Amino acid sequence: MTTATTVPTGRTGDGMPAMISYLTRVLKTPTIGAFWEELAAQARQENWSHEEYLAALLQRQVADRESKGTVMRIRTAHFPTVTTLEDFNLDHLPSLRRDVLAHLATSTYIAKAENVVLFGPSGVGKTNLAIGLGVKATQAGYSVLFDTASNWITRLGDAHHAGRLEAELKKIRRYKLIIIDEVGYIPFDQDAANLFFQLIASRYEQGSVMVTSNLPFGRWGETFSDDVVAAAMIDRLVHRAEVLTLAGDSYRTRQRRELLAKDSRPNHN
Template structure:
């Protein structure tokens, strides 16, 4: 009976951590189509799924073209992290900047960074999809610098590191962010076709086969 009570409590705690993580959707690694992404090493993913990288304040960087499932992977790793007992906070790069910009405008920047640091894993999705001005780049740098060797970050980007200067309008700031992110990190450079492209091809093939 005690074991059941402990299991029920752990399940409720995990449910609460998933809720406070603010995932756009709850997706799991078990639901990810690994066959679609042969460039993803299964052994590396299995190791990351244990959540041990969070306990070591290490990062995970997912680089690759749009549509291959990087957001799904980031959410799935986040869910695994909550199940391992760690707190997670998820958002897009654009929303992170909006959040920090509002905090700075209201004079509570340090308090906001401290609040974010309480989460063991911060997930920053879609870096590179929208360009930022230098002011936003400085905010983003503060976010990364505040977590350096203090907490983990998962970052997804459609751009290689060599093009981050384009996104942040400043090669020096981009280089400083990259330096802190990759110092203790697993960097996964992924290749593959977009899920939507593949599904469109499959539908067209079925349509042609039906007409034939």
């Protein structure tokens, strides 16, 4: 037996706004409730068809919902700062292939559980580039989680000591993309290396990993105190991955040079 929902009735004057207000609350479409009158006036003025008016309303609702979803995904990603690819200055990175970056910006690699590795010396913008790609992923509807390599190890170590490592890895697998920043800056002992390997292994062909590192793969054995573990980790990372090496001036070094050059200019005042 089905029951019909009773809605307010009335003439198009006073009754229709009350009916639409009620229906948009029931359907949880507040944007339609807020903009239907404005768009109706525009539709009458521009002689829209019923279908065009409906499409415009639905587009406004979907755009608003997607925008709020993106804001929430950016918030839960825990980026240290929010920078976009559009903010990133590519002029100092002539070695970075623009076609590869454009492909990564589409975030289609995430649906395939593929990985991204960004190599380069300190200061070339690896972290900002990773954040920019992470923001693109959130805009495409993917859940993202960002942290430094040392913080990932701390998180996994705490879970391991509490006897809930598997539960923590399962929780992390819910994120479609995880970003591991600054691999190689701090060396890890063998226990930490094993935890890191479990993180990478748990993502293998299940979810995407993005890694930034100042060290080439050949030196990861130094960071993880174990060449065998490092090799096994690298094997899983690069099986289906885009590996980019960034070469160029350090942001900080360049900014320092520009400041020094500015300060050395003669003052004609």
